Amino acid sequence: MSRYILRRVLWGLLLLILVSALTFVLFRILPTADPARLRAGRNANPKVIAEIRANLGLNKPLLDQFWLYMKGLFLHFDLGYSYYSGASVRSLLFDRLPATLSLTIGAAILWMAIGLPVGIVSALRRRSRLDRASMGASLLLVSAPEYWLGLIVLYLFASDIGQLRVFPGAGSYAGLTADPTKWLTSLMLPWMVLAAGFAAVYARLMRTSLIETMGEDYIRTARAKGVPERQVVLRHGVRAAITPILTIFALDVGVLLGGAVLVETVFDIPGIGRLNYDAITHADFPIIQGTVLLAALFIIVANILVDIVYAYLDPRVRFS
Amino acid sequence: MSRGPGSGDWEPEPRAGAGRDAAFSVSAGGARARVRGDGEPLLRVRDLRVGFSGEEGTAWPVDGVSFGLARGGALGIVGESGSGKSLTALSVLGLTRTAPGAHVSGCIEFEGRDLLAVPEPRLREIRGNEIAMVFQDPLSSLHPLYRIGAQIVEAIRAHRPLPKARARARAIELLELVGIPDPARRVDAYPHELSGGQRQRAMIAMALANEPKLLLADEPTTALDVTVQAQILDLLVRLRRELSMALVFVTHDLGVVAEVADEVLVMQRGRIVERASAAKLFDSPTHPYTRRLLAAMPTIDGPPPPPLPAKDAEPLLRVRGLVKHFPITRGVIVRRRVGAVTAVEGIDFEVMPGETFGIVGESGSGKTTTARLIARLLAPTAGEVSFQGRDVAALRGRELKALRRELQMIFQDPYSSLNPRKTAGSIVAEPLAVHRVEPDRARRRRAAERLLETVGLNPGDRNRYPHEFSGGQRQRIGIARALALEPKLIVADEPVSALDVSIQAQVLELLRSLRERLGLTLILISHDLSVVRHMCDRIAVMHEGRIVELAANEDLYGAPRDPYTRELLAAVPGARQLDRRTIHA
Numbered sequence: 027m028s029r030y031i032l033r034r035v036l037w038g039l040l041l042l043i044l045v046s047a048l049t050f051v052l053f054r055i056l057p058t059a060d061p062a063r064l065r066a067g068r069n070a071n072p073k074v075i076a077e078i079r080a081n082l083g084l085n086k087p088l089l090d091q092f093w094l095y096m097k098g099l100f101l102h103f104d105l106g107y108s109y110y111s112g113a114s115v116r117s118l119l120f121d122r123l124p125a126t127l128s129l130t131i132g133a134a135i136l137w138m139a140i141g142l143p144v145g146i147v148s149a150l151r152r153r154s155r156l157d158r159a160s161m162g163a164s165l166l167l168v169s170a171p172e173y174w175l176g177l178i179v180l181y182l183f184a185s186d187i188g189q190l191r192v193f194p195g196a197g198s199y200a201g202l203t204a205d206p207t208k209w210l211t212s213l214m215l216p217w218m219v220l221a222a223g224f225a226a227v228y229a230r231l232m233r234t235s236l237i238e239t240m241g242e243d244y245i246r247t248a249r250a251k252g253v254p255e256r257q258v259v260l261r262h263g264v265r266a267a268i269t270p271i272l273t274i275f276a277l278d279v280g281v282l283l284g285g286a287v288l289v290e291t292v293f294d295i296p297g298i299g300r301l302n303y304d305a306i307t308h309a310d311f312p313i314i315q316g317t318v319l320l321a322a323l324f325i326i327v328a329n330i331l332v333d334i335v336y337a338y339l340d341p342r343v344r345f346s
Numbered sequence: 347m348s349r350g351p352g353s354g355d356w357e358p359e360p361r362a363g364a365g366r367d368a369a370f371s372v373s374a375g376g377a378r379a380r381v382r383g384d385g386e387p388l389l390r391v392r393d394l395r396v397g398f399s400g401e402e403g404t405a406w407p408v409d410g411v412s413f414g415l416a417r418g419g420a421l422g423i424v425g426e427s428g429s430g431k432s433l434t435a436l437s438v439l440g441l442t443r444t445a446p447g448a449h450v451s452g453c454i455e456f457e458g459r460d461l462l463a464v465p466e467p468r469l470r471e472i473r474g475n476e477i478a479m480v481f482q483d484p485l486s487s488l489h490p491l492y493r494i495g496a497q498i499v500e501a502i503r504a505h506r507p508l509p510k511a512r513a514r515a516r517a518i519e520l521l522e523l524v525g526i527p528d529p530a531r532r533v534d535a536y537p538h539e540l541s542g543g544q545r546q547r548a549m550i551a552m553a554l555a556n557e558p559k560l561l562l563a564d565e566p567t568t569a570l571d572v573t574v575q576a577q578i579l580d581l582l583v584r585l586r587r588e589l590s591m592a593l594v595f596v597t598h599d600l601g602v603v604a605e606v607a608d609e610v611l612v613m614q615r616g617r618i619v620e621r622a623s624a625a626k627l628f629d630s631p632t633h634p635y636t637r638r639l640l641a642a643m644p645t646i647d648g649p650p651p652p653p654l655p656a657k658d659a660e661p662l663l664r665v666r667g668l669v670k671h672f673p674i675t676r677g678v679i680v681r682r683r684v685g686a687v688t689a690v691e692g693i694d695f696e697v698m699p700g701e702t703f704g705i706v707g708e709s710g711s712g713k714t715t716t717a718r719l720i721a722r723l724l725a726p727t728a729g730e731v732s733f734q735g736r737d738v739a740a741l742r743g744r745e746l747k748a749l750r751r752e753l754q755m756i757f758q759d760p761y762s763s764l765n766p767r768k769t770a771g772s773i774v775a776e777p778l779a780v781h782r783v784e785p786d787r788a789r790r791r792r793a794a795e796r797l798l799e800t801v802g803l804n805p806g807d808r809n810r811y812p813h814e815f816s817g818g819q820r821q822r823i824g825i826a827r828a829l830a831l832e833p834k835l836i837v838a839d840e841p842v843s844a845l846d847v848s849i850q851a852q853v854l855e856l857l858r859s860l861r862e863r864l865g866l867t868l869i870l871i872s873h874d875l876s877v878v879r880h881m882c883d884r885i886a887v888m889h890e891g892r893i894v895e896l897a898a899n900e901d902l903y904g905a906p907r908d909p910y911t912r913e914l915l916a917a918v919p920g921a922r923q924l925d926r927r928t929i930h931a
Contacts, residue, residue, distance in 0.1 A: 243486040250439055251501040252474030262489055341536045
């Protein structure tokens with residue numbers, strides 16, 4: 027088992043190095059992205075550009091540049107400085123991370139808490155009115171774009187512009203340590219919007235997976251043993267049906283930690299996604315590069331976790 | 347067989363605090379104080395009907411079944427697929443009545459209570475406690491994510507409030523009773539870590555957890571190898587005696603039922619067509635369907651095929667020192683080879699033109715790997731397969747395609763080996779198009795019709811899809827497809843093991859007649875000694891990747907030399923009864 031984990035971690039590390047190298051190619055070597063020219067801004071003249079080139083070490087041979095870049099990245103987590111504000115990208119990312127973490131984790135708890143039970147009930151009462159209603163609603167939510175749903179929710183419930191002024195609207199985010207109450211209330215609407223689509227998807231996934239599992243021979247065995255139906259469903263059915271869903275869950279969370287761009291933008295939450303969005307509008311390449319690498323890191327870590335958790339949940343994959 | 351220390355030394359647990367634990371008091375040797383012979387049967391089923399509503403009305407797969415079973419009795423229910431035998435058993439356990447669209451009527455009286463009238467919670471108390479069930483495939487019937495000990499403990503605690511540690515101790519006892527070696531360690535194994543036979547033993551241990559008065563066994567040995575099957579049958583017979591438990595044994599295999607049941611019901615299309623004692627059924631079957639079933643049953647003492655006219659021709663296929671290893675790799679980033687699973691370990695044989703050559707063995711013996719190596723679906727690790735003097739492994743491109751034309755395969759499962767979206771006609775005609783034998787579409791169609799007719803299908807059915815055919819008909823389509831290119835050699839890998847006995851007999855008869863009519867050379871791979879007996883001129887017995895014995899049909903069955911061959915032959919179920927039948931006949 028420990029060899030298995032070690033192998034996954036080493037593969038992850040290798041992948042991360044490859045992604046870093048790829049971003050180097052994208053942001054330093056491709057002709058559209060001469061960093062010195064971009065850094066110089068609108069009033070660039072050759073002298074300024076040359077100066078910047080020397081400052082950023084861009085006049086050195088490409089391999090040296092790559093070595094410096096990789097060394098800075100992996101030893102010091104050095105991602106350079108924003109073209110726009112001049113701030114360190116590393117500190118920008120660290121500043122923005124708590125908001126994204128709050129948004130993602132809260133939404134994840136919400137969508138699992140809603141999606142899974144709905145899926146279970148739908149699977150057990152297949153073709154009932156309840157099943158049809160919840161699957162219809164989930165189709166609607168899957169199809170609703172986040173930015174549209176976000177605006178609708180703000181129109182309905184935001185305390186500044188809403189019809190029913192229930193929760194604080196856009197731009198009201200406060201840090202958890204700074205003001206816990208405000209943190210909680212300000213995130214209510216974003217959580218709901220982000221969770222809605224996922225809850226719908228997870229309800230469908232859970233339903234399909236459980237319907238398949240409830241047809242397995244071992245479910246019949248459990249009933250033949252005289253195990254109470256509730257236990258048959260939860261211990262035998264759901265336990266087996268949930269394994270593939272948890273792996274998708276870990277990947278989804280990994281992706282969202284790289285920035286829920288749309289929801290963070292609609293609700294003006296100062297997270298990674300918002301940072302990325304702003305950086306794109308300003309062509310602020312070091313920040314884009316930083317957010318890309320951070321997203322890659324989260325996805326790779328989530329992947330490793332999935333593999334390890336899966337091996338723990340399903341004894342059959344442990345030794346293969 | 348390894349029976350383990352089960353029988354004699356399985357003692358009741360010390361009665362700590364008596365109470366509910368007293369329910370487990372069992373004395374070895376079957377002297378349990380259960381009232382017997384009081385005239386009241388344990389189980390009485392009257393006019394049982396089970397139906398399912400669908401879009402095309404209600405079908406009644408069980409249509410008015412009545413039978414009784416005394417305490418401690420053993421009843422066999424025999425029938426082919428679709429006869430309603432499994433549904434009958436499941437209904438006794440009340441597992442059909444909650445299925446969507448199901449209608450169950452009639453009366454199932456167990457110890458005087460009508461199980462169809464009993465409410466679900468009360469029925470749950472009976473399931474796994476007074477009536478238990480063992481299913482066909484132990485791998486899919488055991489939960490893959492829980493240790494077998496935990497699954498047995500669950501069965502115990504569903505009916506008795508024992509503390510976990512005591513239930514676990516009881517689980518270990520049960521595993522010992524069913525003959526699982528080292529039960530204290532195996533109790534913590536997952537199902538996939540056990541062999542097929544051990545899994546079925548664990549399944550039986552779980553069914554016996556609460557000492558049921560009635561054990562329903564639904565094809566419990568069908569998924570197992572013949573020697574393992576013999577062990578499980580012995581185990582069931584022994585346990586029934588020791589625990590004085592009644593047994594309902596559902597099977598498609600008349601040989602198996604002869605070994606375990608006192609009395610046998612023969613079912614056909616949801617009805618019982620004959621009821622007789624096991625001995626009488628084999629000696630003097632009355633119903634025509636029973637007679638047909640018995641006649642269709644391939645036996646190891648039936649007549650061998652007529653001998654081939656002696657020809658001193660060159661062998662069509664020559665296999666020399668054939669070896670196949672599947673590598674096991676290990677390594678953190680760079681995977682390196684650390685070992686290999688040996689599937690085939692140096693085998694030699696020759697197949698003459700016009701001959702039917704049998705390869706027989708249990709699962710894991712390497713027989714299917716051999717078939718795949720011959721057909722060049724796998725590359726050998728070492729050794730040579732030469733077909734008409736050419737080394738099959740060296741063929742590439744055009745030459746390989748030519749080989750495919752002359753060497754065809756028939757596969758085991760006619761359900762999954764035919765493309766469901768193609769019609770029977772296009773499946774059969776496809777090889778003709780692929781190999782550009784018949785570029786003209788209309789002529790291809792006529793060829794397909796002829797082929798369908800050759801294998802005994804209606805040529806007019808060429809526009810039907812595989813799912814519209816029965817299993818036996820589908821296998822005929824597979825055979826027609828293999829015949830399309832008029833190959834020199836056909837490799838048939840378990841061609842009849844997915845089929846019912848009467849269908850099996852028809853398909854074998856078809857292969858036998860095609861062989862005579864078309865002069866086919868056939869390699870027939872089977873786990874079933876009686877199928878091979880019926881079909882083959884010479885037979886190779888494979889065991890753990892090697893050929894342990896290769897002999898002419900008569901010699902192999904008449905005077906087997908290798909101990910493993912003898913073991914295989916002895917394990918064939920029902921050998922005794924069938925011997926007697928041939929004497930009577």
